[in-house]
Amino acid sequence: MAKKTECYVDTSAFIAFLDRSDSFHALFRRLFSAPPSLSTSSLVVAEGHGWFLRRYDRNRAIQFLAFINALQGLTIRGFDASELAKTGRIVKKFADQNLTLTDAHGLAIMRDLQIGCCWSTDRHLGMDGVPLVI
Amino acid sequence: MIRTQVSLDEHEYAVAKTEAQSLGISVAEFVRRAIREALPPRGEGRWMKFAGFVETGNSRSSQTIDEIVYGQKD
Numbered sequence: 190m191a192k193k194t195e196c197y198v199d200t201s202a203f204i205a206f207l208d209r210s211d212s213f214h215a216l217f218r219r220l221f222s223a224p225p226s227l228s229t230s231s232l233v234v235a236e237g238h239g240w241f242l243r244r245y246d247r248n249r250a251i252q253f254l255a256f257i258n259a260l261q262g263l264t265i266r267g268f269d270a271s272e273l274a275k276t277g278r279i280v281k282k283f284a285d286q287n288l289t290l291t292d293a294h295g296l297a298i299m300r301d302l303q304i305g306c307c308w309s310t311d312r313h314l315g316m317d318g319v320p321l322v323i
Numbered sequence: 324m325i326r327t328q329v330s331l332d333e334h335e336y337a338v339a340k341t342e343a344q345s346l347g348i349s350v351a352e353f354v355r356r357a358i359r360e361a362l363p364p365r366g367e368g369r370w371m372k373f374a375g376f377v378e379t380g381n382s383r384s385s386q387t388i389d390e391i392v393y394g395q396k397d
Contacts, residue, residue, distance in 0.1 A: 202385070204388060205384070206374060206375075207374070209378045210384055211383075211385045214375060243392060252373065259370040261369075287389075311386065
């Protein structure tokens with residue numbers, strides 16, 4: 190039987206871990222050194238890859254993917270039509286916020302899997318009441 | 324110690340030899356050090372070698388992702 194996901198990981202947690210300049214770097218370095226079972230969205234992986242492409246170059250973006258592949262115990266949820274339908278409902282619910290599809294998919298995954306812990310520095314991920322780790 | 328063979332192209336070998344000489348060590352020791360640097364510390368997961376692999380200089384880096392990926396609003 191698959192182990193229950195303990196925490197959801199957002200793009201911001203990955204960037205805080207990978208960027209030594211980030212004020213939350215030490216926290217996420219400690220958390221990732223002994224991670225529980227984690228879940229994330231395929232959109233988070235795309236967003237992180239895009240961040241490295243925009244901020245640096247394709248080589249760093251590929252290193253980001255190598256990091257994702259190396260991270261043990263990470264489950265990545267795909268994004269198909271049914272995920273889009275769930276995510277779209279969340280975007281509409283929070284229509285007064287600049288919620289990205291990636292953020293909304295994170296909220297949908299936390300609801301689906303009843304995850305009670307979120308690794309993120311983005312307040313949008315706390316909109317459904319799941320506490321952020323920061 | 325386990326003995327193994329490594330093939331380098333001429334340029335890599337020449338540069339490694341020069342660097343090793345400048346450090347006062349053998350090429351073999353230079354290669355061992357390069358491998359140790361590339362490996363994660365003992366007892367840590369392979370992913371930990373990526374910790375802090377970039378340095379943006381922005382302490383709010385993780386909180387400004389949308390601006391980088393999606394751009395600033397006009």
